[in-house]
Amino acid sequence: MTLCEDRVVIVTGAGRGIGRAHALAFAEAGARVVVNDLSAAVAGEVAASIGPRAVVNTDDVGTWAGARRLVEAAVDAFGGVDVLVNNAGIVRDRMIVSCTEDEWDEVIRVHLKGHFAPLHHLAAHWRAVAKAGGTVSGRVINTSSGAGLFGSVGQANYSAAKAGIAALTLVAAAELGRYGVTVNSIAPSARTRMTEHVFDSMAVPEHGFDAMAPENVSPLVVWLGSAEAGEVTGKMFEVDGGRICLVDGWQRGREVDKGERWTPGELGAVVRELVAGHRPVPVYGA
Template identity: 60%
Template sequence: MTLLEGRIAIVTGAGRGIGRAHALELARQGAKVVVNDFGVSLGGEREDSPADAVVAEIRALGGEAVANGADVADFEQAAAMVDQAIDTFGGLDVLVNNAGFVRDRMLVNTSEEEWDAVIRVHLKGHFAPLRHAGAYWRAEAKEGRQRAARVVNTSSGAGLQGSVGQATYSAAKAGIAGLTLVAAQEMGRYGVTVNAVAPVARTRMTEGAFDTSQMAEPEDNAPIVAWLASEDAGDVTGRVIEIDGGQICVELGWAHGPKRDIGRRWRTDEVGPALRDLIAEGPDPEPVYGAR
């Protein structure tokens, strides 16, 4: 029996790159997969969705898959996508939120439209499928049919350490890391684990932004996601895992550091010296990607 035999999964943004690799690996491990891809160019224009091609690849491997063209940031379309998995395969066990795009620009050159588009696709595009999948898993648990459900979100080193020229993308990916932590706590009672990966790979999103010649392949990320999607991963939740080729790293994120309590309200003239002392006591922050 393969690792994900009989499990039912949705992978968003699965037509190309990292999402495609996830969908194929989940299928190789025995999962039935809803392959979601909205079908847009890097510039945001609609184009033919590659989801059907990925479904054909999965079926050629002997697996089961169906295509889905939902805009995952549309609340009702996200609900219909979850319903498609349930109606087609009889349930849902795994949600891999991967869909996204970039509008890289220095902060002072970023337009309101660019900000709204990136935040919508990444952050709302994670919330909407998670919201509907979570409601299904809660209902199943209340009916005595609790599933060993798994969510794998997609953050980024840009969201964890920051990235020059990617303020909007970094903000969205940081939000996804925060969403992951809260969802893991709230949904654990229903048998759901929620983790995030921060993948590194050469894809059409990264090509052209910087030198990608030495970057890892999309397929390097898929085995980690496949394991997190398994029943065996039930003791791992609320984690963000960075993947860079053969290296995996458990990110530590924000944590309480040095502190001082004077037992009363601070005077303004006391704040500067105290904060400088506390900063000196703690570790230096990770450098922002692209900083010099």
């Protein structure tokens, strides 16, 4: 399969789990891969399994300088970058009343800043290429979560970061399209170190289809990273097992316009009428 033949792909958090599956799937599709992970050992194992078409990078994408070095390393190794898969993440699950400042800050840094910083530096690279008259076929695939789309009890920090990634995807798609760049996001479900406590009751089948295998998520990501996917941007997809679902975000519903300022006392009946019958997707764990 050569859907991504010679395309240069950065995958963050690619040493284990879903990121590892992405890196291997892109390599199988013909891509050259920058395997980014804080652990040189696990990143090296993934790169070794790919061969000379892969390089290792251990920069921290949650820092401005680390994200810049990652992009520079990809350009130095392969002459450019075609695809960024923002996948790196951590969890520090706590109820709101128990969450510490450090646990909040670290999750926001790794997930949200860890998406924005590589995107920022790579967007600057693509803009420079486009302004110099070059052709850009850039693809960004961000990693949000059902927690970011619908909320998850005990994961206020993670949910907030993943919701921010969903909004970042929309803004980046609108801003970067002029340079030949698409930006999409996935909300995957799979068995990884981060989700073992969620899916530990789902046994791995000895034979047949393992719906929670990380490898199930990667085919969509590889296609979104291909030159073929140029007409798809600003979209969010849930993906797990063999299921792919296009997710619509916040949409305007019922409205009432008085044409002048309301008084607080008259708004009770108005708000009750607006929310009557509204049934949002339940928050996970509620």
